[in-house]
Amino acid sequence: MENHDYQAPGPNDLRSPCPALNALANHGYLPRDGKNITAGQMIAATHKQLNLGKTVGYFLAYGAIFKIGKIKITLDDLHTNPINHSMSLTRTDVELNEDFRKVSPALIDSLISEKDDTNKLTKYSFARQFIKRRDQSLKDNPEFHGLSRSQKIQVFGEYSLTLNCLTGSANEMGVEIDVNTLKGFYQFERFPENWKKSEKTISFRQFAKIIKETKKIQENLEKLKSK
Numbered sequence: 001m002e003n004h005d006y007q008a009p010g011p012n013d014l015r016s017p018c019p020a021l022n023a024l025a026n027h028g029y030l031p032r033d034g035k036n037i038t039a040g041q042m043i044a045a046t047h048k049q050l051n052l053g054k055t056v057g058y059f060l061a062y063g064a065i066f067k068i069g070k071i072k073i074t075l076d077d078l079h080t081n082p083i084n085h086s087m088s089l090t091r092t093d094v095e096l097n098e099d100f101r102k103v104s105p106a107l108i109d110s111l112i113s114e115k116d117d118t119n120k121l122t123k124y125s126f127a128r129q130f131i132k133r134r135d136q137s138l139k140d141n142p143e144f145h146g147l148s149r150s151q152k153i154q155v156f157g158e159y160s161l162t163l164n165c166l167t168g169s170a171n172e173m174g175v176e177i178d179v180n181t182l183k184g185f186y187q188f189e190r191f192p193e194n195w196k197k198s199e200k201t202i203s204f205r206q207f208a209k210i211i212k213e214t215k216k217i218q219e220n221l222e223k224l225k226s227k
């Protein structure tokens with residue numbers, strides 16, 4: 001039987017800027033060494049363990065493969081341009097820190113500080129964190145001048161995947177995520193002990209819906225700020 005226990009990556013194992021792909025490798029749903037990975041493997045692993053719809057998986061996996069220009073990639077290939085963007089939730093900007101491959105616990109605490117009174121992160125939390133991270137990068141990173149339109153969709157796509165894939169219950173899908181689940185996943189790239197994947201398959205429509213709604217909240221918050 002396949003072993004899906006968590007194992008931290010060893011010194012020769014490669015990891016990506018994506019908490020989900022890293023967690024899947026840490027649990028053996030993707031090769032644990034992070035090497036020779038195909039689009040098919042990413043689509044199958046995100047479907048099996050996160051119930052991500054195969055159309056969404058196809059879009060993400062082939063998007064990455066196409067930009068990298070290889071049939072088999074390593075997880076580390078995903079750190080390269082043009083896929084990588086500044087103002088990530090879990091890692092410092094490439095231009096600012098030699099350790100950009102490492103998770104920054106301070107950044108994760110900063111996201112968690114946006115939780116609501118019931119210890120959940122919602123679309124509002126991610127929208128506020130978007131503004132905070134963007135302003136930080138604009139201030140500290142002289143090479144960052146804001147995200148392009150497509151990068152902005154990519155970033156809200158990452159928030160949407162989090163809110164859709166990590167909630168476990170169909171009622172909460174796209175609505176809220178418990179801070180402890182988020183911390184385990186973002187900081188330790190590990191699935192919780194009694195992990196239950198989403199009851200409902202995450203369709204492309206659902207993925208796009210949460211992108212649109214979170215982006216709208218961010219735009220409204222900016223309008224309020226400028227008044």
Ligand code: HEM
Nearest residue numbers: 017018020042060061064078084085088089090158161162
């Ligand atoms: C085939 C599937 C996937 C591919 C190819 C992929 C690829 C990537 C890449 C390249 C990044 C880095 C962008 C950057 O910061 O520069 C990223 C970030 C991210 N991905 Fe994935 N991803 C996939 C699936 C998922 C799934 C299923 C989730 C669900 C939780 C997810 C959650 C995230 C999050 C939250 C980030 C942002 C991390 C941060 O800002 O620090 N991804 N992904």
